[in-house]
Amino acid sequence: MPAQIRKLVVQVDETRLEMNRPVEPPTRRALAMAVIANPCAGRYVENLDELVAIGEELGGLLGRKCVEALGIEPGQAQSYGKAAIVGESGELEHAAAILHPKLGAPLRAAVEKGAALVPSAKKRGGLGTAIDVPLGHKDAAFVRSHFDAMEARVSDAPRASEIVVAVVVTDSGRPLARIGGLQVSEIKGQDGLR
Amino acid sequence: MIEIRRLLTHVEDIHHEFGPVAAQPLRRGAIAVVLTNPFAGRHEPDILPMMDALNPLGVDMARGLRAAMDVPVERIEAYGKGAIVGSAGELEHGALWHVPGGYAMRELLGWKGDRAAYQRGATGAGVAGGAVGQPGNALAIVPSTKKVGAPGTALDVPLTHINAAYVRSHFDAIEMRVPGAPAADEIVYVLAMSTGPRVHQRVGGLKASEISKWDGLR
Numbered sequence: 001m002p003a004q005i006r007k008l009v010v011q012v013d014e015t016r017l018e019m020n021r022p023v024e025p026p027t028r029r030a031l032a033m034a035v036i037a038n039p040c041a042g043r044y045v046e047n048l049d050e051l052v053a054i055g056e057e058l059g060g061l062l063g064r065k066c067v068e069a070l071g072i073e074p075g076q077a078q079s080y081g082k083a084a085i086v087g088e089s090g091e092l093e094h095a096a097a098i099l100h101p102k103l104g105a106p107l108r109a110a111v112e113k114g115a116a117l118v119p120s121a122k123k124r125g126g127l128g129t130a131i132d133v134p135l136g137h138k139d140a141a142f143v144r145s146h147f148d149a150m151e152a153r154v155s156d157a158p159r160a161s162e163i164v165v166a167v168v169v170t171d172s173g174r175p176l177a178r179i180g181g182l183q184v185s186e187i188k189g190q191d192g193l194r
Numbered sequence: 195m196i197e198i199r200r201l202l203t204h205v206e207d208i209h210h211e212f213g214p215v216a217a218q219p220l221r222r223g224a225i226a227v228v229l230t231n232p233f234a235g236r237h238e239p240d241i242l243p244m245m246d247a248l249n250p251l252g253v254d255m256a257r258g259l260r261a262a263m264d265v266p267v268e269r270i271e272a273y274g275k276g277a278i279v280g281s282a283g284e285l286e287h288g289a290l291w292h293v294p295g296g297y298a299m300r301e302l303l304g305w306k307g308d309r310a311a312y313q314r315g316a317t318g319a320g321v322a323g324g325a326v327g328q329p330g331n332a333l334a335i336v337p338s339t340k341k342v343g344a345p346g347t348a349l350d351v352p353l354t355h356i357n358a359a360y361v362r363s364h365f366d367a368i369e370m371r372v373p374g375a376p377a378a379d380e381i382v383y384v385l386a387m388s389t390g391p392r393v394h395q396r397v398g399g400l401k402a403s404e405i406s407k408w409d410g411l412r
Contacts, residue, residue, distance in 0.1 A: 005209055006208070006209055006210055006211070006212075007206055007207065007208050007209065008206065008207040008209075008219075009204065009205070009206040009207075010204075010205045010206070011202060011203060011204045011205075012201075012202065012203045012262070013200070013201075013202045013372075014200060014201040014202070015199070015200045016198050016199060016200065016201070017197060017198070017199040017200070017230075018199070020197075020230070069203075069205075069262075130373075150373075151346075151373040155348070155369040
């Protein structure tokens with residue numbers, strides 16, 4: 001059964017000035033969220049395949065929404081992250097079933113390549129609960145300029161039997177990043193780390 | 195005077211609220227800019243020059259929001275606006291947004307009135323004494339809220355029908371917040387629009403199809 005989506009939210013956050021210094025080009029982060037019914041809410045379900053399939057569906061949908069909102073070619077995406085907030089009639093493992101087994105492949109297709117692990121966060125929460133979606137460079141997890149997080153929340157979700165699923169894609173690192181470490185120009189992009 | 199530090203757009207599709215799934219989801223959107231507050235930390239008696247300076251920003255934001263929502267202007271049925279002033283500012287700095295924010299959206303949506311007359315203090319949101327037929331679009335006053343708040347403060351931006359403020363199906367509000375803003379010396383200005391009534395509206399009152407006075411109210 002496909003995801004039962006109540007609400008889809010897309011945000012773009014663009015920073016042009018930081019400490020009154022121009023950020024050139026501006027950093028841009030896109031967040032796409034789906035509020036879905038949790039088919040396993042309210043009871044213990046041993047086999048979570050239904051949620052795994054929903055994760056696969058949403059990885060592509062939300063990834064494409066982010067790229068579209070940024071108005072970029074998939075290959076121009078630089079960092080990504082994912083997260084889920086499970087309503088109180090669900091369990092943390094439901095978030096894990098959506099996020100971990102199958103969400104990544106279609107998300108990587110939406111941003112091209114994606115050798116690096118997709119950083120993630122999950123929690124149980126109520127209406128308006130915020131989650132900080134961790135971000136890392138899509139091809140090399142150690143790129144220090146791209147370690148970041150974007151706050152995600154939906155004011156009227158998740159209801160007890162819902163899950164909020166969030167994906168973030170950026171076309172940039174932090175504004176005015178200057179603490180060294182592995183640089184984008186040094187990425188080998190083979191092992192997902194460096 | 196006007197320096198955009200940050201810009202955030204928010205677009206949402208509401209498919210249902212635990213009732214029948216809408217054939218076409220309700221799309222609501224908001225755009226927020228984070229600006230440096232030029233009056234932070236002091237009482238400046240004459241703040242009106244900033245109202246003029248905000249006019250082009252309002253126009254850019256109205257267009258930017260329409261583009262982010264990706265619908266033609268004809269599909270915009272409700273609007274609202276708001277401001278969140280950082281802690282080194284005052285509520286009056288948020289009030290500067292009334293004219294530039296409101297009229298930017300109204301003009302985008304087809305209002306034919308005289309913005310300058312309103313700015314000089316003329317009254318009347320729509321057409322005095324009513325009109326015969328529909329004299330234009332976006333006749334209704336743009337509802338608003340404002341507050342002084344900390345970074346990440348949420349603002350409930352009211353939404354009402356663009357042609358008649360009493361249309362009950364379109365009374366709504368959209369929550370907008372910018373994580374990390376406004377800092378003490380910043381202001382967040384917000385515009386919001388939506389493509390229709392609440393997704394399961396059913397509490398009666400004036401319907402959009404019954405607008406007849408074309409005075410901005412009914």
